[in-house]
Amino acid sequence: MKFLIAGLGNIGDEYANTRHNIGFSVLDTLANTSGVFFTQDRLAYKAEYKFKGKTFILIKPTTFMNLSGKAVNYWMQAEKITVEHLLVITDDIALPLGTLRLKPKGSDGGHNGLKNIQETLETSDYPRLRFGVGSDFQKGRQVNYVLGKWTPEEQKLIIPRIDIAVETIKSFGTIGIDRTMNLYNNK
Numbered sequence: 001m002k003f004l005i006a007g008l009g010n011i012g013d014e015y016a017n018t019r020h021n022i023g024f025s026v027l028d029t030l031a032n033t034s035g036v037f038f039t040q041d042r043l044a045y046k047a048e049y050k051f052k053g054k055t056f057i058l059i060k061p062t063t064f065m066n067l068s069g070k071a072v073n074y075w076m077q078a079e080k081i082t083v084e085h086l087l088v089i090t091d092d093i094a095l096p097l098g099t100l101r102l103k104p105k106g107s108d109g110g111h112n113g114l115k116n117i118q119e120t121l122e123t124s125d126y127p128r129l130r131f132g133v134g135s136d137f138q139k140g141r142q143v144n145y146v147l148g149k150w151t152p153e154e155q156k157l158i159i160p161r162i163d164i165a166v167e168t169i170k171s172f173g174t175i176g177i178d179r180t181m182n183l184y185n186n187k
Helices: 019-034 065-079 112-121 142-146 152-175 177-184
Strands: 002-007 039-041 044-051 054-061 086-092 100-103 128-132
Touching: 002 019, 002 065, 002 152, 019 044, 019 054, 019 086, 019 128, 019 142, 019 152, 044 065, 044 152, 054 065, 054 152, 065 086, 065 112, 086 112, 086 152, 100 152, 100 177, 128 152, 152 177
Parallel strands: 002 054, 002 086, 086 128
Antiparallel strands: 039 044, 044 054, 100 128
């Protein structure tokens, strides 16, 4: 059984370690702790991770955030993965810093990456793991905030939360979304 795990972010050194790239950070942690490596492939950096008889295709789209749907759709088709076995990891300013929220479907919530995936797949019924980055910004400064680097204080808080996000991914693929939501959504 295969799963496509898409961590959203933007490529390039200027975006490394920013709030908007939390999807990349979660997948990097999963890869680093599992001994798998990303290689550049079509529309994404891709790695393959096997856990408890399941195969997880990990992608970090190289299409930039606002065109994430192109990479997600391509790899779903190439790997013959259904929408139920897709998990998108993204930042969310509507959630407090470090809050993790797994959902089987939902709106794009104003997130351009999710919006593009929804438009490309022609459905909003796909699982997503939202990682709260907080909303500590002044009106009109949202873009600067999400593209900003984590502060040292935020780093201390999010590192253990990234580890929990990695465990959530593994659980999603092994025991299913409903049980995983019960285990991790309030952790």
